Amino acid sequence: MKNGTTLLGSGGRSGMQYNSLIECEKVSKTYGIFRKNRALDNVSLNIKKGEIVCIVGPNGAGKSTLLKILANVIANYQGRISVFGKIRYVPENSVYFQNMTGKENLNYYAKIFGKTKADVIKIMEKLDLKDSKVIANGYSKGMKRKLDIAKAMIAESDILLMDEPFDGLEPKICDELISYIMELKSAGYSFIIGSHELSKVQKISDRIIFLNAGKIKTEESIVSNKYIYIEFEGEYNFSERIDDKSVEMIEKGENYTIIKIIEERPQWEVIANLISKGLKITSFSRESLESLYRRVYEK
Numbered sequence: 494m495k496n497g498t499t500l501l502g503s504g505g506r507s508g509m510q511y512n513s514l515i516e517c518e519k520v521s522k523t524y525g526i527f528r529k530n531r532a533l534d535n536v537s538l539n540i541k542k543g544e545i546v547c548i549v550g551p552n553g554a555g556k557s558t559l560l561k562i563l564a565n566v567i568a569n570y571q572g573r574i575s576v577f578g579k580i581r582y583v584p585e586n587s588v589y590f591q592n593m594t595g596k597e598n599l600n601y602y603a604k605i606f607g608k609t610k611a612d613v614i615k616i617m618e619k620l621d622l623k624d625s626k627v628i629a630n631g632y633s634k635g636m637k638r639k640l641d642i643a644k645a646m647i648a649e650s651d652i653l654l655m656d657e658p659f660d661g662l663e664p665k666i667c668d669e670l671i672s673y674i675m676e677l678k679s680a681g682y683s684f685i686i687g688s689h690e691l692s693k694v695q696k697i698s699d700r701i702i703f704l705n706a707g708k709i710k711t712e713e714s715i716v717s718n719k720y721i722y723i724e725f726e727g728e729y730n731f732s733e734r735i736d737d738k739s740v741e742m743i744e745k746g747e748n749y750t751i752i753k754i755i756e757e758r759p760q761w762e763v764i765a766n767l768i769s770k771g772l773k774i775t776s777f778s779r780e781s782l783e784s785l786y787r788r789v790y791e792k
Contacts (some may be wrong), residue, residue, distance in 0.1 A: 513539040513577065514652050514683050515563060520572030522558055522707070532558040533570070534707040540652065545674070545684040547694040549786065550704035556687035557585070559704070560654045563685065578651030578683075581644070585657040587637040591630040595622060595640050598629055602647045616643050620673060635666030642673055645682075652683045659690040671697055695782040703789045711789055719754040720780035721763070726773040739763070744788065751780055751788075 515538075522533040533555045540546055548556045561567040563574060564582035589598050599613045616622075620639045629640065638658060645653050659667050674684060674697055688694050694701060703710040725748060740763055744751040754763055764777055 512541050514542055515540040515577070515685070516573075516575040517563065518573045518575075520559075520562060520570055520574060522555075522562060522567065522570045531707045533562070536572075536704075536707070536709055538702060538709070538712075540683050540685060542651075542683055543678055543681050544699045545678055545686065545697050546700045546702060547698040548685065548687045548702045548704055549689065549691065549694060550710075551790065553706075554704040555707040556704055557656050558707075560656050560685065560687050564654050576652070579648065580652045580654060581648055581650035583638075583641045583645070583653060583655045583658065585660065587641055589629045589637070589640060589644075591628070593629060594626055595629050595632060595636070596626070598640065599643055599647060602644050606648050608647050612647065613643075616646050619646075621669070633666075634661050635663060635670070638662065638666070638670055639673075642670075642677075646677075650682070652685070653677070655684065655686045655688075657688055657690075658686060659688060659693045667693060691782045691786055701782070703786070705790065713785065720785060721752050721754070721760060721777055722749065722780045722784065723752065723764075723767070723772075723777045724749045724775045726775055740767075751784070 517536060517538045520533055520536045521531060524530050524532060536555075536559060538546070548559065550556055558567065560582065562570050563576075564580055566582060590601065593601070596613065596617065599617065600610055603609065603613050620643055622636070622639050622643060629637070632640065641655075641658075658670060662670065671693065678684065678697075684697075686694070686697075700712060700714050702712050720743065739755055741753045741755050742750060743753050752763070754760065764774065768774055
């Protein structure tokens with residue numbers, strides 16, 4: 494069954510979440526002669542205004558396919574997608590008029606969306622888009638990413654879908670791109686970002702979706718991350734000495750453990766309770782995304 498992207502206005506709206514900008518319900522994508530290969534398998538998610546959701550997973554997990562379906566680049570799929578706003582899709586390889594300058598590219602888009610040349614200059618200055626007279630094909634990858642962001646700002650998109658935006662960028666340009674993304678988030682833009690750059694993902698995400706073989710394996714909120722990585726000295730038998738019902742031990746090594754707070758409880762209170770029970774803690778922190786990623790995909 495084919496069910497294309499549904500564009501709805503503010504009136505008569507219904508769906509999973511009233512404040513959602515995208516609602517994706519049981520979306521699957523099959524391919525091959527007998528449609529036995531699944532790029533996506535029963536994926537459901539929703540994206541709220543001003544939210545950054547990052548999709549991570551190994552190569553072939555379905556990240557790019559999901560972004561293309563949400564952008565209606567791939568129209569043949571099963572399930573339902575509802576979009577309540579304007580989408581801008583930024584593929585891994587930027588799309589632009591190669592023989593035009595960056596400024597000429599933006600002026601072209603400005604005409605389409607009813608913007609002026611003054612609007613273009615303002616956006617270029619904001620993004621520090623230099624070399625306005627240089628042919629866009631001669632831009633560095635970082636400058637091309639800035640051009641992508643500028644095009645989205647001209648179109649006044651509500652939602653940006655970005656596929657591997659940090660890939661191949663120098664650290665300084667990466668930091669600038671992250672800064673622009675966070676600024677747009679503050680202005681109400683929403684993002685769905687597919688990336689394998691876990692350190693960058695951890696900096697910007699509100700939620701992270703772990704995708705594998707086309708299925709959502711799990712989903713985690715960065716803000717309410719309940720996993721704590723603890724390093725300690727000496728021997729400690731957790732199974733015998735921890736009777737705290739709000740804590741679950743996830744992993745234990747020679748001198749470290751990862752615990753999960755399974756009830757609403759301050760982190761400091763959990764740590765203080767462990768210390769009172771004889772655990773000689775040398776350091777603790779929220780579990781890194783790299784560590785969480787390994788655990789999710791080793792299951």
